[in-house]
Amino acid sequence: MFEFENNYLLLWVDTTIRLMYSDWLRPVTSEEYREGNELLLSQLHERNIENWIADSSKLGDISQDDEQWTLQEFVPALARTKLLKLARVGGEDTGSHAKFEQFAKRAEPIYIGNIQVRQFVTYKEAADWVGEIPV
Numbered sequence: 001m002f003e004f005e006n007n008y009l010l011l012w013v014d015t016t017i018r019l020m021y022s023d024w025l026r027p028v029t030s031e032e033y034r035e036g037n038e039l040l041l042s043q044l045h046e047r048n049i050e051n052w053i054a055d056s057s058k059l060g061d062i063s064q065d066d067e068q069w070t071l072q073e074f075v076p077a078l079a080r081t082k083l084l085k086l087a088r089v090g091g092e093d094t095g096s097h098a099k100f101e102q103f104a105k106r107a108e109p110i111y112i113g114n115i116q117v118r119q120f121v122t123y124k125e126a127a128d129w130v131g132e133i134p135v
Contacts, residue, residue, distance in 0.1 A: 009036045013043055018050040027060035037074050044081040051130045052083060057091030087126035088119040
């Protein structure tokens with residue numbers, strides 16, 4: 001088990017089940033956003049993570065520059081990991097859900113590859129989906 005926490009990001013990894021959980025604890029600056037995502041990416045690579053539950057419900061909106069960085073740098077790097085499922089927890093904010101859906105559609109055809117991406121209102125819903133055993 002690996003755990004990390006600073007004033008804006010909580011992260012834990014269970015290598016026995018290849019699961020990573022991350023929680024943005026508050027809205028972040030551009031520097032914090034990129035630094036946090038670099039840490040998440042390094043954990044995905046180093047620990048061969050296959051499933052990731054990412055709680056973004058407290059993250060807030062990111063800038064257009066950070067959105068571009070995510071599409072051009074982060075998502076292609078994400079596609080080069082062993083990740084199979086990414087479950088985003090967005091909370092009750094329907095605007096956040098819609099914005100993420102648009103973002104995922106822009107990223108999918110070019111970058112995401114075989115990673116299944118879904119978003120959920122609660123952690124339980126995300127965990128249930130990640131834990132599904134294919135028939």
